[in-house]
Amino acid sequence: MRRLLLAGVLAIGSISAALGGEKSAPDAARGEPIYTRCLACHALAYDRVGPRHCGLFGRRAGSVPGFSYSSAMKKSGIVWNDKTLDRFLTKPLKMIPGSAMTYDGVADATERADLIAYLKHVNDTPECAKAAPQRVLPTSH
Numbered sequence: 001m002r003r004l005l006l007a008g009v010l011a012i013g014s015i016s017a018a019l020g021g022e023k024s025a026p027d028a029a030r031g032e033p034i035y036t037r038c039l040a041c042h043a044l045a046y047d048r049v050g051p052r053h054c055g056l057f058g059r060r061a062g063s064v065p066g067f068s069y070s071s072a073m074k075k076s077g078i079v080w081n082d083k084t085l086d087r088f089l090t091k092p093l094k095m096i097p098g099s100a101m102t103y104d105g106v107a108d109a110t111e112r113a114d115l116i117a118y119l120k121h122v123n124d125t126p127e128c129a130k131a132a133p134q135r136v137l138p139t140s141h
Contacts, residue, residue, distance in 0.1 A: 024110070031118025034111050041103070044122055045131035050101065053119055054128035056080050072098030085116050
């Protein structure tokens with residue numbers, strides 16, 4: 001009987017959370033599929049059309065060596081953390097007018113939180129640990 005009661009309480013809690021009665025904590029696992037939207041322009045460990053995301057937290061916007069940023073991004077003075085990423089990912093061009101990032105943003109606050117949790121998680125992985133800042137080496141001719 002006690003198990004049945006516990007199962008019922010857990011089920012009611014799950015239904016309540018699903019209906020918005022309870023906010024769930026940011027989840028890196030839920031953020032991973034959201035990150036696939038970023039892959040058109042970004043990668044974790046190397047630069048593409050957009051700069052790499054490894055080492056993002058605590059990094060000054062517009063500061064990855066060798067990456068060609070918009071002057072708006074370089075002059076923004078932003079340091080990436082949970083709060084600045086949340087604001088930026090809500091509406092990138094509203095936060096940094098003139099930025100080259102053309103993605104309209106992630107409207108859903110839970111999705112943004114999960115995406116940020118994923119980015120924090122991957123920054124602690126071996127893939128990101130190996131992704132030292134790229135250096136442009138002189139070519140010999």
